[in-house]
Amino acid sequence: MAEKKMIRVTLRRSPHGRIADHKKCVAGLGLRRMHQTVEVEDTPQNRGMINKVSYMLETKEV
Template identity: 70%
Template sequence: MANGKKLQVTLRRSPNGRLKNHRQCVAGLGLRRMHQTVTVDDTPQIRGMIRKVSYMLEVQEA
């Protein structure tokens, strides 16, 4: 998985009013505001964070 692969993650729904650990996952991915896109490494840890808050995100392979 981590062979130099990248993922583009976009925040599509607001983290306001969500569980604290879900907001922390969004922040851990480097997302600060709505419709912001970040590029992250494709690791099992990042995949777990994405899976936890997948209902708020849009993910594409880069």
């Protein structure tokens, strides 16, 4: 079975004062604090959330 592709996502800008949907996307990716880094699976759903709040994130494919 093939290994799952992962994306490393880091929160670089604060979600404070942003649109509610953008805050939910950040939380949905598992990010809670500034400069926190998480690895999420490369799925269309996660890609959509990353694209929506890309101005707050730094991403790197692992």
